[in-house]
Amino acid sequence: MKRIADSTVRRLSMYLRYLEDLDTRGQQTASSDELAHLCGTTPAQVRKDLSFFGSFGKRGLGYPVHELTAHLREILGLQREWKVLIIGAGKIGAALANYRGFRQRGFTVAGVYDNDPHKVGQPWGEAIVRPMDALEADLNRDDAPIAVLAIPAEGAQAVVDRLVKAGVRAILNFAPTQITVPPHVNLKSVNMAMELEGLSFALTNPGYLDEGAA
Amino acid sequence: MKRIADSTVRRLSMYLRYLEDLDTRGQQTASSDELAHLCGTTPAQVRKDLSFFGSFGKRGLGYPVHELTAHLREILGLQREWKVLIIGAGKIGAALANYRGFRQRGFTVAGVYDNDPHKVGQPWGEAIVRPMDALEADLNRDDAPIAVLAIPAEGAQAVVDRLVKAGVRAILNFAPTQITVPPHVNLKSVNMAMELEGLSFALTNPGYLDEGAA
DNA sequence: CCCTGCTTGTGAACAATTTCACAAGCTCTA
DNA sequence: TAGAGCTTGTGAAATTGTTCACAAGCAGGG
Numbered sequence: 473m474k475r476i477a478d479s480t481v482r483r484l485s486m487y488l489r490y491l492e493d494l495d496t497r498g499q500q501t502a503s504s505d506e507l508a509h510l511c512g513t514t515p516a517q518v519r520k521d522l523s524f525f526g527s528f529g530k531r532g533l534g535y536p537v538h539e540l541t542a543h544l545r546e547i548l549g550l551q552r553e554w555k556v557l558i559i560g561a562g563k564i565g566a567a568l569a570n571y572r573g574f575r576q577r578g579f580t581v582a583g584v585y586d587n588d589p590h591k592v593g594q595p596w597g598e599a600i601v602r603p604m605d606a607l608e609a610d611l612n613r614d615d616a617p618i619a620v621l622a623i624p625a626e627g628a629q630a631v632v633d634r635l636v637k638a639g640v641r642a643i644l645n646f647a648p649t650q651i652t653v654p655p656h657v658n659l660k661s662v663n664m665a666m667e668l669e670g671l672s673f674a675l676t677n678p679g680y681l682d683e684g685a686a
Numbered sequence: 687m688k689r690i691a692d693s694t695v696r697r698l699s700m701y702l703r704y705l706e707d708l709d710t711r712g713q714q715t716a717s718s719d720e721l722a723h724l725c726g727t728t729p730a731q732v733r734k735d736l737s738f739f740g741s742f743g744k745r746g747l748g749y750p751v752h753e754l755t756a757h758l759r760e761i762l763g764l765q766r767e768w769k770v771l772i773i774g775a776g777k778i779g780a781a782l783a784n785y786r787g788f789r790q791r792g793f794t795v796a797g798v799y800d801n802d803p804h805k806v807g808q809p810w811g812e813a814i815v816r817p818m819d820a821l822e823a824d825l826n827r828d829d830a831p832i833a834v835l836a837i838p839a840e841g842a843q844a845v846v847d848r849l850v851k852a853g854v855r856a857i858l859n860f861a862p863t864q865i866t867v868p869p870h871v872n873l874k875s876v877n878m879a880m881e882l883e884g885l886s887f888a889l890t891n892p893g894y895l896d897e898g899a900a
Numbered sequence: 901c902c903c904t905g906c907t908t909g910t911g912a913a914c915a916a917t918t919t920c921a922c923a924a925g926c927t928c929t930a
Numbered sequence: 931t932a933g934a935g936c937t938t939g940t941g942a943a944a945t946t947g948t949t950c951a952c953a954a955g956c957a958g959g960g
Contacts, residue, residue: 505937
């Protein structure tokens with residue numbers, strides 16, 4: 473019954489990635505210290521993060537790698553398959569679909585949608601690009617719960633509204649604009665321009681100092 | 687002399703985007719309330735964020751759109767041109783380079799690098815893909831301060847080490863792996879798999895509840 | 901010029917997250 | 931069985947980030 477911080481979930485995801493590595497290499501146990509070093513955090517943080525969900529470790533020994541991997545997969549909801557709709561048959565969507573970790577983690581592309589008549593009907597990975605207008609009908613049939621929004625900012629909100637109305641319950645937004653959704657829908661936004669501007673800020677204001685404008 | 691939170695910088699970036707919009711539309715002033723609604727935050731947050739850098743508003747009126755736009759550009763270091771190296775001539779790099787906000791904000795692609803002999807020498811946007819081996823020599827010549835890492839996880843750290851040694855001072859990492867850099871180098875990581883897993887978690891554990899494992 | 905209505909700027913209160921510090925507990929050895 | 935050496939799990943403290951609440955200040959009207 474406890475709220476889990478977003479940052480915690482992101483770290484869990486990272487723990488999982490490295491535990492999988494260790495597991496493949498046959499390592500039996502890993503200490504919070506080892507995990508912390510791999511993931512660039514602190515041992516205390518690792519222990520606290522995991523403790524929200526149970527006691528998975530053995531004192532004096534560390535965490536059993538294989539078991540913890542399974543627990544994390546379950547916590548993150550990765551034992552099942554997630555169908556993913558990709559909205560926008562451009563470079564970003566292609567990058568995502570090509571990414572092999574995508575499928576390894578149980579995410580499969582259920583469909584690709586675009587407005588551009590030149591793209592509609594073209595093969596795209598293992599799918600065929602479908603017209604945006606088919607969204608609603610397809611959704612009723614397939615019931616894909618996650619949508620990746622990889623279209624320009626203009627019109628993004630309108631597409632989101634359609635997705636939400638059609639029953640999508642989670643959206644990963646790459647459009648560089650603010651999107652609003654009803655509270656029962658989960659939204660995450662990734663904004664590449666924003667990240668670059670963060671770097672620009674850091675380079676311009678070394679050490680994050682306030683230059684005292686006036 | 688005050689530390690600025692990462693979240694604050696991201697919001698500044700968002701304020702700038704919407705202020706530019708308002709400015710193009712000829713709007714003279716904007717209140718913290720209006721900005722907050724556009725950006726999905728609170729008026730108090732807007733005022734606090736801006737107050738770290740000065741007093742840009744007029745009480746009773748709001749903020750002068752055009753002026754504040756200029757101030758934010760300066761704060762974020764966007765009056766100058768930033769040269770960006772793209773490491774990895776794949777889909778992600780292409781998505782970034784294609785993105786029009788990229789150039790609008792003063793980021794220009796200074797070079798694209800890849801190891802794949804099939805890609806080296808090919809035209810790529812307005813650049814020509816160069817071999818990874820040319821990195822060091824080119825950097826001495828061009829001195830590009832920002833690098834975008836769009837290569838697989840394997841070998842990412844090695845490439846980063848080379849970039850750092852060659853004088854790169856900011857890195858935007860899309861490789862799904864933990865990267866370490868010396869303290870004088872700025873690093874931001876974007877991990878698409880992690881974001882999707884965050885959605886999976888949210889869908890699996892509605893309301894972010896602790897299911898009380900045992 | 902004074903009053904009303906509105907909006908900023910900001911210290912102080914609050915909330916969330918991270919770090920600390922240490923008791924509890926496991927394994928191995930003798 | 932007792933003791934040494936580790937490492938977990940977790941309340942409490944510290945730190946970091948957000949929200950509140952209100953005095954200060956500007957514009958416009960009478």
